Amino acid sequence: MIDLYYWTTPNGHKMTMFLEEAGLPYKVLPINISKGEQFQPHFLKIAPNNRIPAMVDHAPADGGEPIAMFESGAMLVYLAEKTGRFLPADIRERAQVMQWLFWQMGGLGPMAGQNHHFGTYAPEKIQYAIDRYVGETGRLYGVLNKHLAGREFIASEYSIADMACYPWIVSHERQNQNLNDFPHLKRWFEAIAARPATVRAYEVAKTVNSQPTVHDEEARKILFGQNAQTVR
Structure with a gap:
């Protein structure tokens, strides 16, 4: 059994x-990260x-004590290795999956x-910041779109790289991105959205939090007011 500590975010x-x-x-x-x-x-x-x-x-593979983990990328690799699924054994295909997983963790997700922050949640609209991150998000969409030309998935088969990237594309409208500008990405996105497991995953989200983008002033302070003192 996996205990999943969860909220309705892309990660x-x-x-x-x-x-x-x-x-x-x-x-x-x-x-509930808003509380x-x-x-x-x-x-x-x-x-x-x-x-x-x-x-x-x-129930870790070594039969020992329970294993606790944080960081979604590490968790995906761990579960893929545990199950022997969604992370190819072939060294070249594995490298393909891993580099795109890290691309999402280091690029697509943070940007x-x-x-989201400067366009939706920031108390003042700083146009430079909005333009900067909308533009960089678009650049990253373009990188993935180009890679997906002639490909069904990010690697040769459906993998943890696809699972990592997809949730960050779901909010494309809020990110001021038009999927029609990225036809290969759009085709990939729609195919993953239609997978039964994806549908079930997002149904889980609805049972946990029916209004995932609504934050009151107190929630904003909790989410966006953290600093070094928070962890001391």
């Missing part, structure tokens, strides 16, 4: 997508960076996240 969706695809038994333990539940001591023991998702695997 949270990655994990439910994998778990639904793999058919692993899991239990969702909601961590500060990510600072609860029991959660910080698992996720010292006070971010979701995190998980505890109660789209800043896009």
Whole structure:
């Protein structure tokens, strides 16, 4: 059994997508980041960076004590290795998956996240910041679109790279991106959206949080007011 500490963010969706695809038994333990539940001591023991998702695997492959993990990319690799699925054994195909997984973790996710922040949540609209992150998000969409030309998936088969990238494209309209400008990306996006496991994963989200983009003033302070003092 996997305990999944989860909220309805793109990084949270990655994990439910994998778990639904793999058919692993899991239990969702909601961590409402708008209410500060990510600072609860029991959660910080698992996720010292006070971010979701995190998980505890109660049945690790070595038969030992439960394994606790944070960071969605690391969690995807761990589960792929545990199940032997969605991460190819072939060295070249594995390298392809890993580089695009890291591309999402280091590029698409952070840049789209800043896009969301300055375009939607920031109390003052700083046009330079908005233009900067909308433009960089578009550049990254273009990189993935070009890569997907003539490809069904990011690598030779559906993998954790696809699962990592897809949730960050879901909010394309909020990111001021038009998928019609990226036809290969659009075709890939629509194919993944139609997968039964993707549908199930997003149904899980609806049961946890029906209004994922609504934040009141107190929630904004919790989400965007963190600094070094927060973790001391």
